[in-house]
Amino acid sequence: MSKPVMEVEALSKSFRLPGRTVRALQDINLQVAAGVVTGLIGPDGAGKTTLMRLAAGLLLPDNGTIRVLGQDVASESLAVQSQIGYMPQRFGLYEDLSVQENLDLYADLQNVPPANRRERYDELLNMTGLGKFTRRLAGQLSGGMKQKLGLACTLVRSPRLLLLDEPTVGVDPLSRRELWSIVYRLVEQEGMSVLLSTAYLDEAERCAEVILLHQGEVVGHDRPAAFSEPLRGRSVRVRQADILPRRLQARLAKLPDVFDATVQGQAVRLVMQHAEPPKLDADDLSGAYCEAVSPRFEDGFIDLLRDSGSLQRVLRPVPHEVTPGDAISVSGLTRRFGDFVAVRDVSFAVAAGEVFGLLGANGAGKTTTLRMLCGLLPVSGGEVSVAGVDLRRAPAAARARIGYMSQKFSLYGNLTVQQNLEFFSRAYGLRGARRRERMAWALDDLDLEGFVGAASGDLPLGYKQRLALACALMHEPDILFLDEPTSGVDPLARREFWSHINALADAGVAVLVTTHFMEEAEYCDRLAIMAEGELLALGTPAEVKVRSLGSAGSDASMEAAFIALIEDGEAA
Structure with missing residues (x-):
């Protein structure tokens, strides 16, 4: 050897x-x-x-x-x-x-x-x-x-x-x-x-x-x-009609003996503590059924690290009043940089309480679209309404209703966790008892108490992500924009993050997220896929798969569907 x-x-x-x-x-x-x-x-x-x-x-x-x-x-x-x-x-x-x-x-x-x-x-x-x-x-x-x-x-x-x-x-x-x-x-x-x-x-x-x-x-x-072989007989897939997969995942994760639950297409993949199927006799699981599946490497990874302390806290957002109409409405959105058109005639809508995914290859125009919706870039053409406010006429009023977590860690690295939370709470106009209440919420729900005095630039990546999310949520926005929020973080931190996103959506917050992790796209209620500034596909994850791979593709991976769409778009 x-x-x-x-x-x-x-x-x-x-x-x-x-x-x-x-x-x-x-x-x-x-x-x-x-x-x-x-x-x-x-x-x-x-x-x-x-x-x-x-x-x-x-x-x-x-x-x-x-x-x-x-x-x-x-x-x-x-x-x-x-x-x-x-x-x-x-x-x-x-x-x-x-x-x-x-x-x-x-x-x-x-x-x-x-x-x-x-x-x-x-x-x-x-x-x-x-x-x-x-x-x-x-x-x-x-x-x-x-x-x-x-x-x-x-x-x-x-x-x-x-x-x-x-x-x-x-x-x-x-x-x-x-x-x-x-x-x-x-x-x-x-x-x-x-x-x-x-x-x-x-x-x-x-x-x-x-x-x-x-x-x-x-x-x-x-x-x-x-790594996966010891889990043989402990991995199952559960399906239930007429329910969003991410909501089914939240229910199944609470069952006894379930230590991992992830969305996989229209089903939820479970890894059990023991080689026994989950008990699906609860009222809200009537009609659910399960089938055994082979273990995968990720199951073994989670099994070895499940006692690491991740997922100990669950975000407790305040329920939001859902108003009629779409939280985000985009029609003919266009952005030019000189002669270059970065976003061309894009249209979609996002409802309150919906998780909407914006996918695309690098340079497709996702971040440019997101920055326009946040009021950080002027719109070259089209109509944009955010939280019921015309973004082109009253951008300040719209920004007061949204939270934004950028692609790269954008907080102040030389300030402590406490100082960053104080700065952003003041920037959002929080004062007195209200500010103290929201800061206590951020430290507790996002498990940041142990890092209060640490410089944010020295935090592990997963904790930087928690702090960035806390700052974006200090003022309890109606709409949350997330630009590749889990880029570079490990699978445990991604699971924790998506549990927070599900909780926010269930509380009525509209969430628009860009991501390169195709398994995360399965957690979205609907998707828009972009290429070279244009919209290639719009619909639920299952609809996008069928469009790109045909009727037999409904159970295929989102990555296979994404690559097929991009390659078809390039060939056209």
Whole structure:
């Protein structure tokens, strides 16, 4: 057998933050096999990025050793760095440089001889599909194209070991599929070894081996199938006619012996504590029926981590008075940037208490649409009504009725959790006892009490998300806009987040959400799918699947339906 490309022995690493010490890794031992893709997964704050940075020689361990390609990283970091490639979560592209200029810069930094560059460039540009865009500025690329350019820059010198820290976060399913195709080609054609961290458990399931970290410790290390096999006989799918799947999921999650419930198409997938079917004898479950299904990797992941403390709190929103008419009404919405039309003649409506999903490939116009609906971008054409207010005539009155959670963490990183909550409550006009009441609600319902004095920029990603949601909800808005709110967070945090969204919708809040996680699209009551600024499809998840895949596609995955729609749109 080939010698491991990475060997970790008794490795520990801690970080000192104001008022506390965070143990990122605690006495871990593991080996990474050569010539395959090894997945690195775990909840937020598990230590994945720390392990990657230690392997790349960017951090020194407190204790223990880490050997990469047979060399001690702590004492031979330059030698190791000359043989590996490392693509961090936020790869440093120079957005004012073109695609070709970024490649040239990274070739200079990695001392690639000029005579070797042209052949390598041609190979990388062909592999990533960027050959037609060499003169385009990196800042003008879509999210998926930026990720592919970042990967190409990492690979200008062919490494023996490639470290990829969540390379597919924030990119659409089509770009995700293309990135994985590139990774597999590198392994098969160049014999490269890959260690890849990911928030997508379906991606982890494709890996030869998976390392599961939790609270700085190795919880599991095996083939993906080995994680799911112990749950055989404990996974079932439940269907019930004439009920929204997300509402059925909320009911089933409360049943005894159910420890995980997720929406899967028109059904709800359950994982039971024991190999016994759920008891569906409650009045509100009359007509429901279940069938056994095979376990999947995600079931094993949740089973190992279900005692981690996630999902302990349930959001308690105040019920909203539902007024007649649509909460959001859009007709012929258009947005131009000079000669470029980012959104073209888009029309849809969202009712109070509805969860409406806005999907599309990177650059499709989703965020531009969302920002117009929030009053953050002027509308070039069309009619927009938000909370019964004409957005083009009274944007301030409309903004007072909405909450907005942006794609990137946009709170004040140098302010504490307490200070951010105070700032946003004052910005929304809350005073005195009302402000104190809402701040207490945010700290309790979103489980932020333990971080009151922590700088928000130092929070784990899942807690940043909770804080951003708390700030968006301080004034109890009638409408909530969420722009890729779960991008990069782990499956446990995503489950918690969607329990909050369901509670808000059931209280009468209209929710419009953009997402690249296609399984999250199943939680939406209706969907709109965009491409190149135009609407491709509008309807319930089941209707969208039938439109893209035919009548046999009603039980297919939303990802398959999404890719089919986008590819059909490109071919038209």
